[in-house]
Amino acid sequence: MEKGKSMRRWAGFLITVAIISMCSIGVQGIAELSENVEKRADVVTIDTMKIFGDLERPEVAFLHDLHTDALEKMKKDCSTCHLSGKNFEIIPDTLRAAVKGIDRMSPKFKRLRDMGRQEVMDIYHTNCIECHTNMLADSEKSGPVTCGECHKEDEDKVMSSRQPAGFDKSLHFRHSKAQENKCERCHHEFDEKTKKLVYVKEKEGSCRYCHKKETEENRIPMQLASHLS
Template identity: 35%
Template sequence: MRISRALTANWMVVVVIACLAVLGCSDKDKPILGPSTIVLRLSPQWGALDRPAVDFDHAKHTDALGPKSCVSCHTQDSAGVMKYAWAATAASAKEAMNTFHDGCLNCHQDRASKKQKTGPVACGSCHAHAPGTSQEQAHLRFDQSLHHRHEKAEDGKCETCHHVWDKAQGKFLPKKGEESACADCHGAKDEGRVLSLQHASHDRCVQCHLQREEKQQPTGPTLCVGCHDAESIAAIKRVDPVPRLMRGQPNHTWIHADGATAAYVPFDHAQHEAATSRCSSCHHKTMRACKDCHTLTPTSEGGYVSLERAYHEPSSTFSCVGCHKKETQRPGCVGCHQTIPGEPREASCTTCHAGPTTKAMKADLPEPTLATANLEDLPPTSAAFPATLRLEYFPGGDYGPADLPHKRIVEHLDREVRKDKMATRFHGTMETLCAGCHHHSPVGVQPPKCVSCHPADADLSRDRPGLKVALHRQCILCHQPMGIKAGCVDCHAENKEQKP
């Protein structure tokens, strides 16, 4: 009997898969919700739903209800502040459910009695959220450009948005110089008086926009698409360049931690501000210095990430190394950098750790600055720096030898490096460019020919590819991410004598 049931189950799986294949079901066939649709569910703390969730089209409701659409659904407190979260204070599943049903059904029935355009009243007409449904909803990034526009609109009054809870006075108060990112206090869910980031941003932002709209002042979006539609976000006017936002930060500073053995790092804070779109690119949620949370020994406050890893972790976009590595994925850089290990080489340490090694030595130095990096000119064509190289190690094949435009390749890489201050600093000398292809040769030493390390016939006892594989892997894997043609005849002429 057990065998019979198992076979039956297996056949059912096969039949379902076959039906899906015949019907052509795929991710493309799954329903996609627009940016104005809100999926209404009860809190997970009350268990599984008896019916599917509700796909609530916010845009349809605002269009149908007109200028007073907000107050038709959302309540206001005594101060006139609108509350956007529905059923947020419900003590049970039944209370939350009744809140939705009373609000929605009463409105639908009232409009129907007045012969107005209205919504459904049958359970299944609303509770129709399909499994596997996805949503095309972008998320607005509050970057430096957008921050400046708000700062200008509010005449520099930071307290319009930034506040901290004062226990003594029992209210929110501004604290100059302690402004932080919203996410520093507002998390993923409501906790007592502290709203979730989602509820706080909708309460504060939408309310302010509506108030400015009523006063006929320039304002921001009040509908979902304004902040959650990719095209609408792209159309927002940008400030360029963005005036520097001052919050007591230095122009330049020394990066070092007591007990660390590496040399001080002269850090240009102002330059990094201009290179990033928002402060949280480095500072996470708070505006505190890295060493305030990340210490030499990992602690819970720093997420168990040590200060050394906070600066050097290549997989993190918050770290110095990780952010710099992200820049190497640009088309002009990725060809060489994709084969370089994630961890920086020791030779590059002094590029950043270029300051004094002790606090006493630092005391005698002026404000920390990095010396201007200048690249030397490329050398003239010579036997050591040839214009072209003929690669003809495999006679008698379908294709002839390849003429490698050696000098032209180096000149192209040199131009890409000179376009960027960071690339100029880290490459330093021309020999660094050579290391992109001559990957295991010491910098500053004339590299040997490829065949010196990669024999024509691969030696299986050595952990090195044969010459043909090494050349094609090095060239093609560089060409492809840089958008350079990498077909056989793009480098080789066909050897027609070998064709039948």
């Protein structure tokens, strides 16, 4: 009986050691993979199609600096990829009056408003592949023209080295001073009667109360709201 208990204890001990060893090897493998992957601060992850459901192919790691450098050599600028307009079509009708007169460059690629799944896919495929193909035809160094060269698996990707940015009281003071204490630039509410954004003193709240990751009803996403402000 005692011999059986002793064997079970040893078996349990060996299983525990084996599990710990396997976990350690797994963590080490992930760490080594992370160290071997190139990291850059200018990486823009193109995963726009996620809003339409599961991705058919891996998201794209877009190297922004690489493209702006190439455009500069061709004497082109940001407007090659980013459109602009005094009245953003991307802004919902209910918010047009609130941003009237703003002439900003859209953070979206080759469009000013949200579009359907096929339209967005065609915009990326047509413009990116056409640009790369034309450069190759001119015997210039260019980017990929096939699906797998853009949509790479995780182990072949370039990772972003950017870290999440916090917003503390010090940063708030600097923003407030830069905006000459115009709190309404960031803190506002939507007035249903006038269909405009209004500032209500002492009712300032976080932008994220209304602006989420994606467009919801008449509220633009947080990323676009940040750019417009």
